[in-house]
Amino acid sequence: MKKNPKSSAHKRPTLKDIARDLGLHVSTISRALNPETRHGVSPGLADKIRRASARRGYRPNAAAYNLKTNRSRIVGVVIPDITDPVFPPIIRGIEDGLARHGYVAVIANTDGNAQKEAQVIDSMRGRGVDGLILASVLRHDRDAVTAAEGLPVVTVSRRTDDTDYSSVVHDEDDGVRQVLTHLASLGHRNIVTIAGPQTISTGYNRYSSYVHHCERLKLGAAQPLASFARAFNETEGERCAEELLATGRKFTAIVCANDRLAVGVVTTLRRHGIDCPRDISVTGFNDMPLCDRLYPPLTTVRVQHHRAGLEAAEAMVGIITKSVTTPRHIVLPVALVARESTQPPAAVRVERRLQTHGNRASRK
Amino acid sequence: MKKNPKSSAHKRPTLKDIARDLGLHVSTISRALNPETRHGVSPGLADKIRRASARRGYRPNAAAYNLKTNRSRIVGVVIPDITDPVFPPIIRGIEDGLARHGYVAVIANTDGNAQKEAQVIDSMRGRGVDGLILASVLRHDRDAVTAAEGLPVVTVSRRTDDTDYSSVVHDEDDGVRQVLTHLASLGHRNIVTIAGPQTISTGYNRYSSYVHHCERLKLGAAQPLASFARAFNETEGERCAEELLATGRKFTAIVCANDRLAVGVVTTLRRHGIDCPRDISVTGFNDMPLCDRLYPPLTTVRVQHHRAGLEAAEAMVGIITKSVTTPRHIVLPVALVARESTQPPAAVRVERRLQTHGNRASRK
DNA sequence: TTGTAGGCGTTATCAC
DNA sequence: GTGATAACGCCTACAA
Numbered sequence: 076m077k078k079n080p081k082s083s084a085h086k087r088p089t090l091k092d093i094a095r096d097l098g099l100h101v102s103t104i105s106r107a108l109n110p111e112t113r114h115g116v117s118p119g120l121a122d123k124i125r126r127a128s129a130r131r132g133y134r135p136n137a138a139a140y141n142l143k144t145n146r147s148r149i150v151g152v153v154i155p156d157i158t159d160p161v162f163p164p165i166i167r168g169i170e171d172g173l174a175r176h177g178y179v180a181v182i183a184n185t186d187g188n189a190q191k192e193a194q195v196i197d198s199m200r201g202r203g204v205d206g207l208i209l210a211s212v213l214r215h216d217r218d219a220v221t222a223a224e225g226l227p228v229v230t231v232s233r234r235t236d237d238t239d240y241s242s243v244v245h246d247e248d249d250g251v252r253q254v255l256t257h258l259a260s261l262g263h264r265n266i267v268t269i270a271g272p273q274t275i276s277t278g279y280n281r282y283s284s285y286v287h288h289c290e291r292l293k294l295g296a297a298q299p300l301a302s303f304a305r306a307f308n309e310t311e312g313e314r315c316a317e318e319l320l321a322t323g324r325k326f327t328a329i330v331c332a333n334d335r336l337a338v339g340v341v342t343t344l345r346r347h348g349i350d351c352p353r354d355i356s357v358t359g360f361n362d363m364p365l366c367d368r369l370y371p372p373l374t375t376v377r378v379q380h381h382r383a384g385l386e387a388a389e390a391m392v393g394i395i396t397k398s399v400t401t402p403r404h405i406v407l408p409v410a411l412v413a414r415e416s417t418q419p420p421a422a423v424r425v426e427r428r429l430q431t432h433g434n435r436a437s438r439k
Numbered sequence: 440m441k442k443n444p445k446s447s448a449h450k451r452p453t454l455k456d457i458a459r460d461l462g463l464h465v466s467t468i469s470r471a472l473n474p475e476t477r478h479g480v481s482p483g484l485a486d487k488i489r490r491a492s493a494r495r496g497y498r499p500n501a502a503a504y505n506l507k508t509n510r511s512r513i514v515g516v517v518i519p520d521i522t523d524p525v526f527p528p529i530i531r532g533i534e535d536g537l538a539r540h541g542y543v544a545v546i547a548n549t550d551g552n553a554q555k556e557a558q559v560i561d562s563m564r565g566r567g568v569d570g571l572i573l574a575s576v577l578r579h580d581r582d583a584v585t586a587a588e589g590l591p592v593v594t595v596s597r598r599t600d601d602t603d604y605s606s607v608v609h610d611e612d613d614g615v616r617q618v619l620t621h622l623a624s625l626g627h628r629n630i631v632t633i634a635g636p637q638t639i640s641t642g643y644n645r646y647s648s649y650v651h652h653c654e655r656l657k658l659g660a661a662q663p664l665a666s667f668a669r670a671f672n673e674t675e676g677e678r679c680a681e682e683l684l685a686t687g688r689k690f691t692a693i694v695c696a697n698d699r700l701a702v703g704v705v706t707t708l709r710r711h712g713i714d715c716p717r718d719i720s721v722t723g724f725n726d727m728p729l730c731d732r733l734y735p736p737l738t739t740v741r742v743q744h745h746r747a748g749l750e751a752a753e754a755m756v757g758i759i760t761k762s763v764t765t766p767r768h769i770v771l772p773v774a775l776v777a778r779e780s781t782q783p784p785a786a787v788r789v790e791r792r793l794q795t796h797g798n799r800a801s802r803k
Numbered sequence: 804t805t806g807t808a809g810g811c812g813t814t815a816t817c818a819c
Numbered sequence: 820g821t822g823a824t825a826a827c828g829c830c831t832a833c834a835a
Contacts, residue, residue, distance in 0.1 A: 089812055100822050105814065112814090117820060134565045138511065139812030141502030142827050149545075157527045157534075160728065167521050167548065179545045179566065181513075183538075184531060201498045202512075202543065309732070338732050364524065368673070368702050370734025453828055464806050469830060476831090481804060503828035506811050 088131045097127055104128070108135070141203060150391055151199035152180045153219075154210045155187045159307070159335070160363040161380065162210065165231060168384020169208055176392045178205070185211045187306065193218035200226065206391045209233075209240075213274045227394040231387040234276040234404075241394065241402040243386045246409050247277060247360075250376035251284035253411040254330055254358050257374070259292050262423035263328040263356065267300040269315040269340065271307050271332035278307075281332045281360065300324055304336055312339020320347060327355060327420035334359035334366055334375055341371070341416070352418035362412055372414035379407045452495045461491055468492070472499070505567065514755055515563035516544045517583075518574040519551045523671070523699070524727040525744065526574065529595060532748020533572055540756045542569070549575045551670065557582035564590065570755050573597075573604075577638045591758040595751035598640040598768075605758065605766040607750045610773050611641060611724075614740035615648035617775040618694055618722050621738070623656050626787035627692040627720065631664040633679040633704065635671050635696035642671075645696045645724065664688055668700055676703020684711060691719060691784035698723035698730055698739055705735075705780070716782035726776055736778035743771045 090108075094101045099120075106112045107124040116124075141147045152169055154162050170180050181204065183195035192211050196219060199207065206227035212219050214236040234242045258266055268285045271278025282301065289299050300322065302315035312335060319329065320343075331337040337359035341351050351357050352371060359366065359375035366373045386405050393399045418424075454472075458465045463484075470476045471488040480488075505511045514537055518526050534544050545568065547559035556575055560583060563571065570591035576583050578600040594606040622630055632649045635642025646665065653663050664686065666679035676699060683693065684707075695701040701723035705715050715721050716735060723730065723739035730737045750769050757763045 091812075101812090102814080102823080103821060105812095106821090109814085115820065120820085136506070136812050137565065137567045138502050138505030138509075139827090140814080142500070142506050142811090142829090143813045143815085145502075145827080147502065157521075157531050158728065160524065160527075163521045163524075163527055166546075170521075170546065170548065179547075181543045181545060182530075182534065183543075184534065201501065203501045338729070342732065364522065365702070365729050365733070368706065368733055369729070370732075455828075465829080466807080466831080467805060469828095470805090473830085479804070484804085500828050503811090504830085506813090506827090507829050507831090509811080 087136070088128075088133050089136065090133075093124070093128045093131050093133055096131065097124065099124070108133075145203075146395075147203045147205055148178045149202065149204045150178055150180050150388075151196070151202075151204040151207045152182045152210070153192060153195060153199075153207060154182065154184060156184050157182065160365070161232075161333070161361050164364070164380035165210060165384040165387075168381035168386075169231070169388045170384075171381075172385040172388025173392070175388075176396075178388075178392060180208075187211070189213060189216065189218045192216070193222040196222035205395050208387050208391055212240075214276050214279060215274070227391060229387045229390045229394070231383055232277065236276070239402040241390050241404065243383050243390065243405045243407065244276070245378040245383065245407050247280040248284040248287075250360060250378070250409040250411070251281055251330070252288050253409070254360075254374075254376060255285070255288045255292055255294060257411055257413060258328050258330070258356065258358070258417065259294060261356070261417060261419045263420055264294060265324075265326040266294050266328045266330060267319055267324070267326045268302075268330045269312060269319070269332060269336050270301050270303050271336070272305060273303065275307075278304075278332055285330060300326065304332065307333045308335050309339035309342070312336035313343045314339075316340040316343035320349075327422075328417070329355060329357050331357065331359050334361045334363045334373060337373055337375070337416070338369065341369075352416050354421065356417040356420070358417060366412075367414060371416045374414045374417040375412055377410045377412045379409075383407055451500070452492075452497050453500065454497075457488070457492045457495050457497055460495070461488065463488070472497075509567075510759075511567045511569055512542045513566065513568045514542055514544050514752075515560070515566075515568040515571045516546045516574070517556060517559055517563075517571060518546065518548060520548050521546065524729070525596075525697070525725050528728070528744035529574060529748040529751075532745040532750075533595070533752045534748075535745075536749040536752025537756070539752075540760075542752075542756060544572075551575070553577060553580065553582045556580070557586040560586035569759050572751050572755055576604075576640075578640050578643060579638075591755060593751050593754045593758070595747055596641065600640070603766040605754050605768065607747050607754065607769045607771065608640070609742040609747065609771050611644040612648040612651075614724060614742070614773040614775070615645055615694070616652050617773070618724075618738075618740060619649070619652045619656055619658060621775055621777060622692050622694070622720065622722070622781065623658060625720070625781060625783045627784055628658060629688075629690040630658050630692045630694060631683055631688070631690045632666075632694045633676065633683070633696060633700050634665050634667050635700070636669060637667065639671075642668075642696055649694060664690065668696065671697045672699050673703035673706070676700035677707045678703075680704040680707035684713075691786075692781070693719060693721050695721065695723050698725045698727045698737060701737055701739070701780070702733065705733075716780050718785065720781040720784070722781060730776075731778060735780045738778045738781040739776055741774045741776045743773075747771055 090101045090104045094104045107116045107121040185192040209230045210232050212230050212235050228240045230240050230242045270282035273279045302318045304311035304315050337357050340357050344351050359373045362375045362377035454465045454468045458468045471480045471485040549556040573594045574596050576594050576599050592604045594604050598606045634646035637643045666682045668675035668679050701721050704721050708715050723737045726739045726741035
């Protein structure tokens with residue numbers, strides 16, 4: 076039972092094996108087993124072949140298929156860092172989407188390093204990936220673009236300015252609009268922002284929208300105040316909050332370009348004895364996992380991470396299989412999630428209390 | 440410049456191409472380029488060949504290599520759900536470790552479903568993975584074991600009871616010991632637990648250690664009280680906390696089998712108007728990302744997620760390349776991280792205050 | 804030290 | 820409809 080070559084136990088059976096079993100030819104087996112070419116074989120025989128190969132536990136050899144067809148059914152996924160809470164749901168979406176079509180993902184982390192990005196893309200190309208899903212691109216990403224040359228590319232969550240890659244992104248502008256409308260309706264007038272890196276489409280778009288909608292809603296006082304983060308993380312949130320406080324300017328709300336920045340902001344505020352939301356309201360963007368369990372639960376913009384991954388995967392498979400050449404740009408809707416990190420500013424609260432004749436518990 | 444077959448632009452060059460360029464034969468090129476066989480070719484020629492292939496931008500064709508050598512340099516990684524915050528750091532570690540040796544990971548999610556686990560393992564085997572790293576196994580996982588038959592397997596974070604797979608786990612027992620010692624030193628005596636699924640090694644070991652160390656430290660009153668979670672998530676944490684409260688038993692601390700359960704517990708306590716840590720202390724396990732930004736910052740056990748992934752990857756490559764046959768079991772040290780979710784019980788605080796003659800600010 | 808030939812498992816293009 | 824044959828790109832005896 077150990078090395079019996081005739082036994083079904085040891086080596087994986089090949090087309091040749093089941094051809095020998097049935098006294099047929101390899102090519103017939105191949106045809107019968109391939110849905111695309113099944114028509115060229117009589118129904119009865121095809122059935123018999125399928126049953127026989129199932130019985131033998133036949134599994135097509137991926138390497139041979141790859142070599143012959145030059146298709147690996149592997150898609151490379153390039154992200155900054157899987158450890159950042161926004162990416163796992165996206166990846167899950169990508170994997171789920173790819174799996175539907177028999178594709179799998181190979182993931183690489185760039186740590187936001189453009190050089191490393193080009194390098195991992197190169198190595199993925201060496202592995203013969205059928206396409207690339209990039210969640211790491213900058214707005215002007217020459218390195219990535221040249222490294223990816225000739226391969227199908229879909230960007231997800233982000234977008235490049237200058238190429239015609241297909242993309243799946245979130246409606247950043249509407250998100251920012253909803254945040255500012257929400258803050259305005261609470262009574263905030265002096266709203267500042269912590270913007271993300273302007274080299275990344277999300278950072279750039281969210282900041283532009285902030286400026287645009289502040290103007291439109293007559294917010295942000297004289298000139299809107301902004302601090303620019305060099306990365307989307309807690310540490311930068313802390314640093315930027317310090318920077319804003321150091322200006323001495325008065326403001327009652329901070330709009331952050333993403334949740335992790337907001338988390339850092341809250342930490343810094345607390346360190347300064349400033350309470351969120353009592354003294355200052357803070358908003359995030361993304362609604363990453365655990366957002367609702369933070370202190371305070373964070374008001375943020377929910378984006379469809381998983382869905383974005385799914386769409387990106389579908390788009391990729393579409394390009395690979397149907398050779399869709401015209402780039403498609405999908406923009407997914409977002410939704411404000413108002414939690415406890417936003418509240419009317421103190422002055423407004425006092426005012427309202429007076430209006431309601433000192434009615435306590437007017438707002439828990 | 441579009442389809443010139445002689446141009447270096449379009450199709451990836453093969454060994455044959457650079458052989459033709461140099462007027463040599465394919466096998467010579469192959470030998471010169473392969474570090475293992477380079478000895479069999481004169482140094483001068485080898486150099487010339489390497490330069491030429493570099494100039495042409497030669498990249499070995501992975502599929503052909505795979506087909507010939509029956510090695511894919513792909514390792515399958517099976518996890519419950521990449522969306523669970525504990526897994527990304529592990530995966531990052533695995534990917535970093537594999538990358539050192541030119542391997543990549545393909546990830547699949549099982550959602551804790553044993554059947555799905557067997558299924559994804561099967562499909563990975565179809566892809567010709569060189570080995571499997573399992574972060575999803577149960578203690579008795581017949582499905583996984585049979586599906587993985589014949590492939591190198593390393594389990595990470597978890598372990599099976601009955602097979603001889605190599606494994607990389609954390610020192611659960613020491614973690615629980617440190618947690619209980621910490622709570623005891625704060626003055627807690629009535630300590631209950633929310634245990635994880637007993638079908639999983641972590642759940643089982645942490646609970647066993649809880650029982651053992653409670654006894655050793657004379658804790659847990661008459662009989663220790665436990666509620667058993669059906670999964671390691673916030674919802675189950677909430678449910679189990681309700682269950683504990685419903686018993687009517689008095690206790691001052693809840694030891695949770697992981698952080699997500701602890702997060703759920705805190706939510707439930709708050710819903711009942713019970714403050715953590717003032718009224719009840721809560722501890723977690725894992726020190727997942729954002730643990731320090733929760734409310735209250737969670738006292739927990741730091742485990743080396745990334746390191747575990749690295750070690751698992753190294754172990755896997757060791758098995759694949761050097762055919763290490765004897766399973767190795769690595770246990771990584773852990774460390775208590777005391778944060779604000781643990782505090783002396785109210786009775787003890789009062790007592791201490793009396794002892795210090797009403798000294799306010801004795802403890803912030 | 805270098806060249807030759809065969810084959811890994813599959814698919815595609817012939818002919819029958 | 821089915822069988823034969825070549826080829827995908829690489830590795831590796833073996834021959835020269």
